[in-house]
Amino acid sequence: MQTPGFHPRAALTALALSLATCAAAAQGWPAKPITLVVPFPPGGSSDVLARALTTPLSQSLGQPVIVESKPGAGATLGADYVAKAKPDGYTLLMGAVHHTIATSVYKKLPYDFEKSFVPVTTVALVPNVLVINAKSPATDVKSLVALAKASPGKLSYGSNGNGTVQHLIGTQFSSQTGIDILHVPYKGSAPLTTDLLGGQVDMSFDTLPPVVQHIKGGKLRALAVTTARRSSTLPDVPTLAEAGLKDFDQGTWFGILAPAGTPKEVVAKLNAEMVRIIQSPDFRKRMEEAGAEPVGNTPAEMAAQIRDDTAKYAKLVKDAKVAID
Template identity: 65%
Template sequence: MNHSFNAGRLVKLLALAPLFLVGIVNLAHAEAWPTKPVTIVVPFPAGGTTDVLARAIAVKLGPVLGQSVIVDNRPGAGATLGAALVAKAAPDGHTMLMGAVHHTIATSVYKKMSYDFQKDFAPITTVALVPNVLVVSTSKPYKNVSDLVADAKAAPGKLSYGSNGNGTAQHLIGTQFQQISGTTILHVPYKGSAPLTTDMLGGQIDMSFDTITPVLPFIKQGKLRPLAITTAKRSSVLPDVPTMQEAGISGLDIGTWFGLLVPAATPKEITQRLNKEIVQIIKSGEFQKQMAEIGAEPVGNTPAEMARQIQEETEKFAGLVRAGNVKIE
């Protein structure tokens, strides 16, 4: 009787052994991690807000982890190229994506994607929120939104706006701006803020709805003129610039958030450690001051809160994409 009981118990224990081993291996990986440099993939060229935030985190995260943290710029396809690379990366905590609101829009805009933004990534934390701003070159005659709308209505398709790519927040803001104002403005997609701003300063395009960070230095130098903030409240770094609502474009309220994610199968011990270390950086006085200077509002939330934010924004933008009939093959 005892023999059969022990044998049965042994069979059960052997059946559970692989589960115990998986747990031990995961724990060992988490304790040893990181074993090599950590990479933050930025799906835009250097110089834009995504890049600036990634580098601000990387500088402070490296010493905490005891490994260098490298920023790898992989622009293209409306930020989906870099995201696809991270989705396929080894889920060992050595590769992160500096994701953004653009990824929640791309889900509805692109017909075919090699990854599912909600299923193939594990959120770490939202780093910051940055308002977008409608800017024109100071060589243009527009002093306010009304002037620009009047000119756009007088000659449909004559004016153009640049974005950081098809399916990005700037693209959708431009689409919604046209819907509300009853204008037709040509959309010109770029791979990122740097080439877009260069062309705007050179007069190749008339305006952009970019985030504040990359255009702020040119606003301060008097080369770009801000006409309106695209969020419901004014920006602390541009307090004299009206919101779209105040400028007569009612119902336009879109800003840009940026946050870190890892491949979905990354061990929970690693994602928890990353959240803890990165949130501490975000909450630090030095980082907060740095963000204030570039017009960013630091966040530093939990993975669950970021996941909820992604789900809500994906649903919201799906509605806007349908309403604006925005499609990309």
């Protein structure tokens, strides 16, 4: 029985017009500036990667691509802003592994990371590094652990916020070494690095880009990288596994996402332009200097990465008993 007032032909015509409008809009995209939201303060890895990408992207698209910082709540505030933005390709998110962790850490998120966004491409993988102030008496992981055991609860480590990968690395490190260290959450790498240099916090497990120049300059001391392999940027720095911590392999990825519902043609164009830039010699050189490994994959590959990490970190979050209201 046909619902009163319902006309199949009219409905099909409306659908066809809607699809045609979307296709036309996609063909004319971009017709105005694009905003890339970075959910951390300026100066951190996400900001460094965003600016390295947006300069050539602006040139190739013929429109400005503006980096806008919206930090807070472990990168979830910026993500929520983009999730609620119009899905027209003009508002994008610099997402990170932190967002897959937040799914399990936060009891109530105003968005669903897997459903509220469409992946574009992973920009880069960045090793995390256990770093301390150069004035610390600790010279390696073993002596740092001994120092922490001598003064339980006195040493502190900073992170980019509650529920970020640095936070979980700290809980895993503390658990495996049997030490009691205080977690100090920050809004991002820049304020954390400032306090680490000033001695307000004793250590961090941050990504390489914000700290690599301070390490090379002798102000900070790198004790170990948290990934399974050593970093080509710091080849003399051992892994935590080499330092005696079993099955330790934690790193950070950063990638571009758009609000769910963004036209497929726009996502495809963004992916093609970004992958071309990411795989270029100039971008690769900039990433090597920053201690990052460029990726540039397909939306489907990034989506699989998000699914895998969401499941992986759900277990780590449960084991660490980390929860935020």
